[in-house]
Amino acid sequence: MGVMNGTTSLHSIGSLSTRTGVPVRTIRFYSDSGLLPPTQRTSAGYRCYDDAALLRLRTICVLRELDVDLASIRRVLGGSLSVTEVAAAHADATELQIRVLRRRQSVLRHLARRGSSPEEISFMHRLTSLTTGERHRLITxxxxxxxxxxxxxxxxxxxxxxxxxxxxxxxxxxxLAAWVELAELMTDDDFRARMARGASAAAPADEDVLPGIPAETAADLMAVARQAAGVAMEAGADPEGEDATVVVDGVVAHFAAVLGRPDSRELREWMASRFEAGHDPLVERYFRLVWTVNDWHVVPGHLPFQPWIVKVLRRPRPNERARPRK
Structure with a gap:
């Protein structure tokens, strides 16, 4: 209940509680801690608060609602810290909490879809909890x-x-799902070896793809195919389109001239099978995962060239298409 002291309206703790909805015990705690000192006490020792204290309590409640700590509230009320400064600091802290919660939500969704074992759950949690610096060190x-x-x-x-x-x-x-799969690949020694084999442009790898052909010749043939297909892919050439046909016809012509074989369906199928043998789908998967993590559009020039050229090689040529029956 409010009381009058001259021209000043005073409020008891019960009255403050009724006006603000703050429990009496909480108001008493704020008062005991010095955040809300009483304006005066009655002869019986009861605490009374004026309208300025009522406003002060409402300020405390708003800041606590925003999860501002009591030490910061004390500084705001004491004038050593502005509301602007505390709001900016707590906005940053809140943003960090939001990011943590969203990542936690993503992890939980991924676990729900994946149906992981306890070991996989532990591994995935470790991967997703790495700091930016730790992730960069893993990749480097x-x-x-x-x-x-x-x-x-x-x-x-x-x-x-x-x-x-x-x-x-x-x-x-x-x-998040792409990052987990990507990190699993990067920490797998077998994949590292597979990636190294695919990354090497040395003659032995080309010799393996084109067995029975001298190393220097194999390297030349693979270099021509890699360069031609890579340029076409970078330019966005559709393997079903005429531009792709022109590019691959040039590659086949080079193979035919070097190998002394005619440009035929047999040569094209042999080339297609050899390019398939030199392509590791898991390596391609790695690059596609990177694109997903970075939220990039797929850049064809950074993907293996073999699937593109194989698709063109196996397309029926005009003179190979079935002729209508008379």
Whole structure:
């Protein structure tokens, strides 16, 4: 109940509680801690508060509602910290909490879809909890290890350094899932070896793809195919389109001339099978995961060329299409 002291309206703790909805015990705590000192006390020792104290209590309640700590509230009320400063600091802290909660939500959704074992759950939590610096060290170690395994700096190694996966602080479900799969690949020694084999442009790898052909010749043939297909892919050439046909016809003509074989369906099928043998779908999967993590559009020039050229090689040529029956 409010009382009058001259021209000043005073409020008891019960009256403050009724006006603000704050429990009496909370008001008493604020008062005892010095955040809300009483304006005066009655002869019986009861605390009374004026309208300024009522406003002060409402300020405390708003700041507490915004999760501002009591020490900061004390400084705001004491004038050593402005509301602007405390709001900015707590806005940043709140943004961090939101990012943490969103990432936690993404992890939970991924776990629900994946049906992981306890071991996988622990591993995934560790991967998703890495700091930005820790993630960068994991990726850099992967690239450095690949470079050390590779005798020459192949195009895939250069692409790795260009396409550096960078998980955002607030990833989507798809980005988080891609990062987990990507990190699993980067920490797998078998995949590192496979990536190194695909990244090397050295003659032995080309010799494996084109068995029975001298190393220098195999390297020349693969270089021509890799360069022609890579340029076409970078330009966005559709493997079903005429531009792709012209490019691959040129590659086939080079193979035919070097090998002394006619441009035929048999040669094209042999080339297609050899390019397939030299392509690792898991390596391609790596690059596609990077694109998802970075939220980039797929850049064809950073993807393996073999699937593109195989698709063109196996398209029926005009003179091979079935003729209508008379």
């Amino acid at each position: 170690d992967f690239i450095d290890d690949l470079t050390a395994r590779t005798s020459t700096a192949g195009s895939e190694v250069a692409a790795l350094r260009t396409a550096f996966p960078d998980l955002p602080d607030d990833p989507s479900d798809a980005q």
